[in-house]
Amino acid sequence: MDAIVAENLLKKYDDLVAVNNVSFRIHESECFGFLGPNGAGKTTTMKMIQCVSPKTSGTLEVLGLDVSSKAREIKRNLGVAPQEVNLDPDLSVFENLVAYARFFDISKKEAAERAEQSIEFFQLQSKKDTLIDQLSGGMKRRLLLARSMINRPKILILDEPTVGLDPQARHLIWEQLSKLKTQGITIILTTHYMEEASELCDRIVIMDNGMILDEGRPSELIEKHLGGNIIETRDSDAVQKCLKKFSNDTKFEVAGDNVLISTSRPQEIMSTLMTDCGIVSTSVRPATLEDVFLKLTGRMLKE
Amino acid sequence: MSKVSLFSLPKISMKTWKVWRRDARVFMKTYKVNFVPPALEPILYLLALGFGLGLFVSQIDGVSYPVFIAPALLAISMMNAAFFECTYSSFVRMYYQKTFDAIIATPLNLDEVIFGELLWGATKSTIYGSIVLVVITAFGLASYPASLLIIPFSFLVGMLFSSIAMCFTALSPRIDSLNYPISLFITPMFLVSGTFFPISALPTIIQQFTYIGLPLVHVVDITRALTYGSFDFDLLLNLLWIVVVTVIITIISINLMKRRLIV
Ligand SMILES: Nc1ncnc2c1ncn2[C@@H]1O[C@H](COP(=O)(O)OP(=O)(O)O)[C@@H](O)[C@H]1O
Ligand SMILES: [Mg+2]
Numbered sequence: 001m002d003a004i005v006a007e008n009l010l011k012k013y014d015d016l017v018a019v020n021n022v023s024f025r026i027h028e029s030e031c032f033g034f035l036g037p038n039g040a041g042k043t044t045t046m047k048m049i050q051c052v053s054p055k056t057s058g059t060l061e062v063l064g065l066d067v068s069s070k071a072r073e074i075k076r077n078l079g080v081a082p083q084e085v086n087l088d089p090d091l092s093v094f095e096n097l098v099a100y101a102r103f104f105d106i107s108k109k110e111a112a113e114r115a116e117q118s119i120e121f122f123q124l125q126s127k128k129d130t131l132i133d134q135l136s137g138g139m140k141r142r143l144l145l146a147r148s149m150i151n152r153p154k155i156l157i158l159d160e161p162t163v164g165l166d167p168q169a170r171h172l173i174w175e176q177l178s179k180l181k182t183q184g185i186t187i188i189l190t191t192h193y194m195e196e197a198s199e200l201c202d203r204i205v206i207m208d209n210g211m212i213l214d215e216g217r218p219s220e221l222i223e224k225h226l227g228g229n230i231i232e233t234r235d236s237d238a239v240q241k242c243l244k245k246f247s248n249d250t251k252f253e254v255a256g257d258n259v260l261i262s263t264s265r266p267q268e269i270m271s272t273l274m275t276d277c278g279i280v281s282t283s284v285r286p287a288t289l290e291d292v293f294l295k296l297t298g299r300m301l302k303e
Numbered sequence: 304m305s306k307v308s309l310f311s312l313p314k315i316s317m318k319t320w321k322v323w324r325r326d327a328r329v330f331m332k333t334y335k336v337n338f339v340p341p342a343l344e345p346i347l348y349l350l351a352l353g354f355g356l357g358l359f360v361s362q363i364d365g366v367s368y369p370v371f372i373a374p375a376l377l378a379i380s381m382m383n384a385a386f387f388e389c390t391y392s393s394f395v396r397m398y399y400q401k402t403f404d405a406i407i408a409t410p411l412n413l414d415e416v417i418f419g420e421l422l423w424g425a426t427k428s429t430i431y432g433s434i435v436l437v438v439i440t441a442f443g444l445a446s447y448p449a450s451l452l453i454i455p456f457s458f459l460v461g462m463l464f465s466s467i468a469m470c471f472t473a474l475s476p477r478i479d480s481l482n483y484p485i486s487l488f489i490t491p492m493f494l495v496s497g498t499f500f501p502i503s504a505l506p507t508i509i510q511q512f513t514y515i516g517l518p519l520v521h522v523v524d525i526t527r528a529l530t531y532g533s534f535d536f537d538l539l540l541n542l543l544w545i546v547v548v549t550v551i552i553t554i555i556s557i558n559l560m561k562r563r564l565i566v
Binding site (some may be wrong): 054072078082084089 | 402
């Protein structure tokens, strides 16, 4: 059975279409990523899955239940780490977890045990009795994750779990999430960090302007859109002219001062550029999800 | 999305008490800073007005001035406790701390969150009502056993002012906007509701308006009857007014909050 099935899902805020007729299926036990720039509609999609924001039209089923009529049952089995930190500032780390557990009818004793475990798993032992204000950004994010696990959810929704964190803090979170993946829990992740998506997600969709532009495994998407490799060289008339010699399937794009050529035959193109056109400084690298992302969503700044 | 009707019936289960528990837990953690001012304020009023100004006022309604204003101070404390809780404090939880967002991601719905907030506001009314009752009892200004009824009554008063407050919270774009209901509604009402001078001193037309439109006057009438220990039939009308208005405004406040937060 699929954990989540969305068909022609549409969400409007008054006249603004935030999610535009998207369809997707998220399988049980996979990590599924929503990748997209700011304003793409990721958070809105998460809120509809969480049953806190009503859909405008289309169908959306979570664990086989309709979001419009079965909110309570669905929410019992979801764990949510929201984009905006909404921890209780008057309570300590431990108290935050226990207090939250109470909303799920978890007994006091059980809640305390689970809180201890979560605190250990997310390496917050030394901050157990600290108030939220005194935590670093990374610790707050880890506490949000710990809190989202307190009801032992079947599905975890992580909306930008590492936004604004330094690399150390981000890698620590990735490590813990990789461990969770092996436990068979379904994880839905939104992010605009490509590395995060390629590291953690089995499948992703790339979203922009409320629409899904493509869907697949990260490696498949790279292969499909860019042929595997990127050659970079400085932009000039000579380069552009030279590239015209190649057949149409060699795609290139100008980005700032550079030309990016995506190809599955890097050797061939490199040698042509150097020997036939006399271009000296070129470099070749494997294509990344970021290249796919920029190709699909464009290089314009998103606000 | 069509707008929620202002009168649609909320869906509330016993889970709403979990929200009350959350607020109570935070209050207990911070009560040392919370408790003192509301207990101190009525004492100051009582000393300054009751025993200071009271020297120049011989008798009102056949009682001394401190006896006259003690129930008013009680009523005002109950009102303020609930009103401030469900305006400023609820606004902070809703807007800055995103506490409501956190709770509706659990099996609770927004109706239960808002109703739980109202229950907590009413509880604060009871807590501060009881503190002030102890104070005026110590000054010998309350008659017993009738005054004991003030404790359950303060919960109803709390629900009344919490629900009114929650409507303002739902409609306020920013926290500063909450100054308007305080200075345009609470303060004038605080002055004219038979609190510091008998309502019979006002022109008839204003008296009528007060009884139709202002909740505090009904609360003061009942509280005064309880501290005096003397009752009449009109008190049932006061009580009816409070109950009906509380039920209606509670429903409206929950629906206004849904309009604001469920988008
Ligand atoms: N509560 C809201 N009211 C009106 N517009 C909103 C609201 N929330 C989001 N939007 C708009 O919907 C679009 C999608 O936003 P969002 O889902 O937050 O995107 P993302 O999470 O991908 O950054 C944006 O244009 C945003 O401004
Ligand atoms: Mg977002």
